[in-house]
Amino acid sequence: MGVIKETLSLLGLTVLFDFFKGIIERVKYIFIPPKAFSWQTLIYLSLFSWLMSSLADQGSAIRDIIAFFGWMFLIAGTSWYTTDKPLYIPGTVMPIGAVITGGIVSIFAFQQDFDETGIVRTVIFWPTISAIITAIPEFFEGSGTDVKRQLPKLEDRQSIIVLIGCCILLSCWLNLSIVVDDWFKQYPSAQYPIDQEKFPRTNDLLTTLEPENKTPQNGVLVLNKLQSAVETSLEGRNWSEVERWLKRARQNRNANGLGQKIINIHLAGFEEKELWEVKTDVDNIDPKDINSYRLDLFVVWKGPSASKNRYYLKNSCQLEPIAESIDIIGSQPERITVAEIECLPASRISYIAGKLPQRLIDN
Amino acid sequence: MLEYDLFDSLRVFPSGIILFDFLFILVATPIEAVILNQRLKFDKRTSAFYAISMNVFSNAIGWMIFFALEPTVFFGGYKLEVINYLLYNRLSNQVRGGIVLAAFITFFATLMVKFALLRILIISLSEPGEKKPQPSEENSGTVARRSLRDKRTLQSTSLFTTTLIANSLSYSAITLIVLFRWFALGNV
Numbered sequence: 001m002g003v004i005k006e007t008l009s010l011l012g013l014t015v016l017f018d019f020f021k022g023i024i025e026r027v028k029y030i031f032i033p034p035k036a037f038s039w040q041t042l043i044y045l046s047l048f049s050w051l052m053s054s055l056a057d058q059g060s061a062i063r064d065i066i067a068f069f070g071w072m073f074l075i076a077g078t079s080w081y082t083t084d085k086p087l088y089i090p091g092t093v094m095p096i097g098a099v100i101t102g103g104i105v106s107i108f109a110f111q112q113d114f115d116e117t118g119i120v121r122t123v124i125f126w127p128t129i130s131a132i133i134t135a136i137p138e139f140f141e142g143s144g145t146d147v148k149r150q151l152p153k154l155e156d157r158q159s160i161i162v163l164i165g166c167c168i169l170l171s172c173w174l175n176l177s178i179v180v181d182d183w184f185k186q187y188p189s190a191q192y193p194i195d196q197e198k199f200p201r202t203n204d205l206l207t208t209l210e211p212e213n214k215t216p217q218n219g220v221l222v223l224n225k226l227q228s229a230v231e232t233s234l235e236g237r238n239w240s241e242v243e244r245w246l247k248r249a250r251q252n253r254n255a256n257g258l259g260q261k262i263i264n265i266h267l268a269g270f271e272e273k274e275l276w277e278v279k280t281d282v283d284n285i286d287p288k289d290i291n292s293y294r295l296d297l298f299v300v301w302k303g304p305s306a307s308k309n310r311y312y313l314k315n316s317c318q319l320e321p322i323a324e325s326i327d328i329i330g331s332q333p334e335r336i337t338v339a340e341i342e343c344l345p346a347s348r349i350s351y352i353a354g355k356l357p358q359r360l361i362d363n
Numbered sequence: 364m365l366e367y368d369l370f371d372s373l374r375v376f377p378s379g380i381i382l383f384d385f386l387f388i389l390v391a392t393p394i395e396a397v398i399l400n401q402r403l404k405f406d407k408r409t410s411a412f413y414a415i416s417m418n419v420f421s422n423a424i425g426w427m428i429f430f431a432l433e434p435t436v437f438f439g440g441y442k443l444e445v446i447n448y449l450l451y452n453r454l455s456n457q458v459r460g461g462i463v464l465a466a467f468i469t470f471f472a473t474l475m476v477k478f479a480l481l482r483i484l485i486i487s488l489s490e491p492g493e494k495k496p497q498p499s500e501e502n503s504g505t506v507a508r509r510s511l512r513d514k515r516t517l518q519s520t521s522l523f524t525t526t527l528i529a530n531s532l533s534y535s536a537i538t539l540i541v542l543f544r545w546f547a548l549g550n551v
Binding site: 154157162166171176177184191201204209306 | 374376379445447452491
């Protein structure tokens, strides 16, 4: 050290030396425990337990026990450090230390399932746990080894009760935001159509980020799957068979039950699947030519939507008979009529806000 | 392990609901504090404490009841109406009667909860060795002559009446706010 100091002072950089010395002193102060029984010891113990538990066998009871002690040391060490010099959140009786300890306790409590629900729970219970941690020391007197139980003073009791109440309410609000967010995950199509000019939003109760897609993804999904299902069941089939299919579809208007099947399969993860409906419309393209058909596929949203008359998605297909010859071994080639189907590409799906054409609405 | 996108998760945030809830507490608390102060002769700080705690805790209990009801089939039947209202401020005519009924039930449930809370809070502020604070000091002249049991019922009735008055007034104020919002948004 001495040499470095001399060198730096020759260079006229004593300030730099002092600066780094200050940092080293501070780091030393933080990391080296002043006596055996101090918060640094607890943090080191927790680090040690963590290391040990990571060395222990996966899934063994020992590992869990060591990890548990690690958590306990960490919680105790943090709360000790933070109660050493309490720094309060402005305007409240809540020390910041309690918030940090509360966070660690909350993570510890919900670490078992550290997936989406686990994280959500951790955040939700954080304020409440922090408030309880703030309240606990008020019921004890003294420090270190001799601890006496006591009832806090009247004013302290009042502020603790108010603090706990406010923190529980905060937890409730956090949970509310999760619950509401979950509703809109189950009903993503309710926010469409997005058109601020035609359908201005007047909601003051929710702050919504505009959905990324301009078209309701679930509707597009159903329409595309329906289109390919119709194509696979009609393409290349015998024309008379196809005509029978179309005749039935003209009557039941639901693609012979294909639509319901597709909705049940592809929207199984959404509560909003009850609100989508598939409709079909079969017509001759040219009234004179009875041999070519137009098949319109509609996917209709029946739930809440920005436009009062809701919305629907539409795609059209054309069906025409074509002659094809099949070689049959040992005899003459046979000529049969099969169907050719051609639908509009996915990019040309129409997305219409408003009611379905009257003829398609069930009575 | 951490495949959780918080930004993706919170695309919808009920900021308005939370702000209105906060506003309701902010309006109800001073009204109830004044009533407690005048009728039960608590000092100003204590009545403010009772009013804040009663409102905050009853609010939290209300939310918890809501969270308990939310996954049930009963609420499931109204979910679409709620979504429609939250997003587009639309209410169908079928649920209007239900809303009045729900408001009615909420009022009396809140009254009960607040009364229970007030009693618990009074106990929580009393010293173990000490006599209970006497909320019905206005009647102390007559109370002295009655038996202990009578006194207790009298205290209780006085507490209950006060809670009823406080709750009614704060609910009236909240109703005014709700009506104001209703007219301001122009969906009459």
